[in-house]
Amino acid sequence: MNNLLHRLRLRGTGWKTGLGLALTAVMLFPVYWMLNVSFTRDQDMRKSPPDLFPVHGTLDGYRAVFDQQLPYLGTSLVVGLGTVALTVALAAPAGYALAKLRPRGGGVLSFLFLVAQMIPGIIMAMGFYAIYLQLGLLQSVPGLIVADSTLAVPFAVLIFTAFMSGIPGELLQAAQMDGAGPWRTFRSVVLPMSRNSVVTVSLFAFLWSWSDFIFANTLVNGGAHEPITLGIYHYIGNNNQEWNAIMATAVVASLPATVILVLAQRYVAAGVTAGAVKD
Numbered sequence: 001m002n003n004l005l006h007r008l009r010l011r012g013t014g015w016k017t018g019l020g021l022a023l024t025a026v027m028l029f030p031v032y033w034m035l036n037v038s039f040t041r042d043q044d045m046r047k048s049p050p051d052l053f054p055v056h057g058t059l060d061g062y063r064a065v066f067d068q069q070l071p072y073l074g075t076s077l078v079v080g081l082g083t084v085a086l087t088v089a090l091a092a093p094a095g096y097a098l099a100k101l102r103p104r105g106g107g108v109l110s111f112l113f114l115v116a117q118m119i120p121g122i123i124m125a126m127g128f129y130a131i132y133l134q135l136g137l138l139q140s141v142p143g144l145i146v147a148d149s150t151l152a153v154p155f156a157v158l159i160f161t162a163f164m165s166g167i168p169g170e171l172l173q174a175a176q177m178d179g180a181g182p183w184r185t186f187r188s189v190v191l192p193m194s195r196n197s198v199v200t201v202s203l204f205a206f207l208w209s210w211s212d213f214i215f216a217n218t219l220v221n222g223g224a225h226e227p228i229t230l231g232i233y234h235y236i237g238n239n240n241q242e243w244n245a246i247m248a249t250a251v252v253a254s255l256p257a258t259v260i261l262v263l264a265q266r267y268v269a270a271g272v273t274a275g276a277v278k279d
Contacts, residue, residue, distance in 0.1 A: 034247045034250055034251060035247075035251060036051075036052070036053065036054055037243055037244060037247040038061050038062070038244055038247035038248040038250075038251050039054035039057040039058060039059070039061070039244070040054050040057070040058070040243075040244050041056055041057075041058045041060075041244070042060075042242065042243075042244065044056060045243055045244075058244065060244060060245070061242070061244035061245040061246075061247065061248030061249075062248045062252070064242070064245035064248065064249075065245065065248045065249050065252050068231075068235070069228065069231050069235070069249050069252065069253075071225075071231075072226055072227060072228040072230065072231030073228050073231075073252070073253070075141065075225045075226060075227050075228070076209075076210055076227040076228040076229075076253075077256070078141060078225075079141060079144050079145055079148065079209050079210075079227055080205075080206045080209045080210045080256075081206070082141070082142075082145035083145050083148045083149050083152060083205050083206065083208070083209035084202045084205045084206050084209075086145060086146070086149045087149050087152040087153055087156050087201060087202075087205040088156070088198060088201060088202060088205075090149070090153050090156075091152075091153050091156030091157045091159075091160055091201060092156075092160055092186075092191060092194070092198070092201075093186065094153075094157045094160070094161075095156070095157050095158075095159070095160020095161040095163070095164055095197075096160065096164050096186045096190055098110060098157070098161045099160070099161045099162075099163075099164035099165040099167075100164060100165075100167070100169075100172060100190070101182065110157075110158065110161065113153075113154040113157050113158055114154070114158065116150075116154040117154050117155060121151070121214045121215070122214055122218075124147070124150060124215075125147070125214050125215050125218040125219065126218070128143075128147050128215070128218070128219060129218055129219060132219060137219075138219060138220070138223075139219070139220050139221075139222060139223025139224070139225075140220070140223070140225075141220075141225050143219055143220070144215060144216060144219055144220050144227070145209075147215040147219055148205075148208060148209035148212055148215060149205070149209075151208050151209075151212070152201070152204060152205035152208050152209070155201075155204060156201040156204075156205065159197050159200055159201055160194065160197055160201065162197075163194055163196070163197035164190060164194060164197075167190060167193055167194075171189055171193075172185055172189065172190070175188070175189050199264050200264075202264075203260060203261065203264045206257070206260060207257055207260075207261075210227075210228075210253075210256065210257055211229065211257070212227070212229060213229040213230070213233070216229050216230050217229075217230060217233070228249075228253045229253075231249065232246070232249050232250060232253065235249060
């Protein structure tokens with residue numbers, strides 16, 4: 001009887017595992033096809049049926065990427081890191097204030113941060129365009145960094161607030177007894193303990209800025225420094241037959257975000273779930 005139950009449990013686990021693998025394969029197939037096409041020769045693009053593997057592989061697409069797309073990649077890297085720095089600098093103190101200092105109207109402010117995430121990006125882009133036109137910030141990297149940060153800051157404040165609410169008040173009281181003010185307590189006690197949330201916020205801020213197209217197309221299109229999303233957009237428009245180069249550009253553009261996500265996933269899991277359970 002016990003053996004029969006054990007076999008039934010194994011069968012139940014087996015079909016669930018198989019279903020999970022099948023669904024994963026379906027979701028990852030576009031990524032595989034992107035890799036496959038990036039190595040496929042131009043003359044093999046229209047084969048019917050197409051090759052499931054790059055039988056006569058070529059690196060021409062990747063050569064085109066490094067010849068033409070590196071400036072766009074460099075701009076995206078600068079914008080991404082700048083967005084991360086600005087987001088953390090603004091959101092971490094705000095989250096600390098809402099979590100521990102309890103300012104008047106803090107609940108309303110948290111609700112407004114939640115509502116801000118529901119505003120369509122194109123509406124914000126139009127607002128930024130009107131402001132930047134007056135300030136002379138159109139087609140500038142700093143302007144794009146500020147715009148991208150508006151997507152990340154509301155989410156970041158909510159993450160920091162949830163995480164910092166779980167920091168024991170006794171630690172803050174001990175710091176105050178030692179003569180530390182609110183800013184010194186935040187900098188020396190709260191921020192080092194919030195490493196998981198800092199990594200989580202940094203990752204999402206970088207990914208949002210790296211993949212942004214609406215702000216980039218509205219605010220910096222035609223300028224000297226354009227991000228990789230515009231680089232791919234222009235490349236498709238100018239070379240819509242060179243699909244190996246287009247897909248190679250997409251692969252190279254995906255690598256930084258993929259590497260960062262793999263390295264930071266442990267901290268992200270802890271940062272996102274912070275504050276979900278109270279002791």
